Amino acid sequence: MRNTSNQKNIFKIFVFTLGLFMLSCSNSDDGEKESEVNFVQVILNDYESSFAKGGAIAYILQADGTVTSGAIGESEPDVPLEVDMRYAIGSASKTFTAILIYKLIESGDLSLTSTIAEIVPEIVTDKIPGTITVEQLLNHSSGLHHPLPGSDGLFNYVINNPSEEITFETFVSFMDLPDNEPGEIYSYSDANFKVLGLMVEKITGNNFSTQLSQVLLNPLGLSNTYIGTSIAQPNQAFSWVNEESLKDLNRTAVESMGTYTGNIWASPADLAKWFKAIFEEGIINAGSLDTMTTFHPGTRGVTYGAGMFRETLGGKQIYWYSGFTIAYGTYCGYIPSTGDVVVVINNQFNFEEITAVVADLVEQL
Incomplete structure (x- = not known):
């Protein structure tokens, strides 16, 4: 059995013990084949004591279409997590x-060298220099301050003001001056993708949700992917803090804080399909994909590209992105050597546990 360290605040959720709930692998609507041996469930079972009430799901989409999935834990009291829920x-x-x-770059409406001052001059301040380029925003080398962490950060404000709509202006009010000059070093910041989202809306004339649906979700058939609101959607998984269910949490502040950066919900199957589309289905052209996967040294052994990360887990190189929002953790990775996709999501956040599960799963692929 594996146990993670207990955490004493909402940024890293307590982990204790929980009995097993089952969920077997299933055929998808896309004709994916069922695995004969559910190694995913076997691995997840080893982590059941990591959770007080919540749990985790894992979903593997292999290159040949085989899907293997599993789940442990609860969505809400006496309701087990299921793989086909939305997270x-x-x-x-x-x-x-x-x-x-x-x-937008491929259509000629934007370029990697376009600057903030050229596209959205109205947001330029001493906190958001106009000389920052699209490429620097994509690869987190802009120097823009990340305002979420800390007792005086935006995340703590959201926790204490759950019903407040977090506007772009509110977000900026929690930013400090840039941490470094544009292009100097990698420094992760939600501010980068806040600006990119504003660029999408400015150039297209559509709100972000409309553009997302028209250009990506509808063409790819991602019917279980949507932008979160304060109102729970059907078949939505709920999260936990310690042994407290967050089913009734007002998510207005959480979801609006994540505008452009962190407020999308998806089923694991949709998320796996999405990563397949990025790397195999030509949703962007070869030049864009090359830019996205041109990696640079980062921190803690992780390398970063322009919209994607790379690391080695379970003995294999993975292109990945992760996420944390109250109180969910997500890891989605594509293994270029095999074409397999790994999705792990928990609803009682602990990132160390997520990456450990991913490593164990990848070892079996």
């Missing part, structure tokens, strides 16, 4: 924003 994917939402930007 908040946090910052994995940024992959959608990135692809919308690449589509």
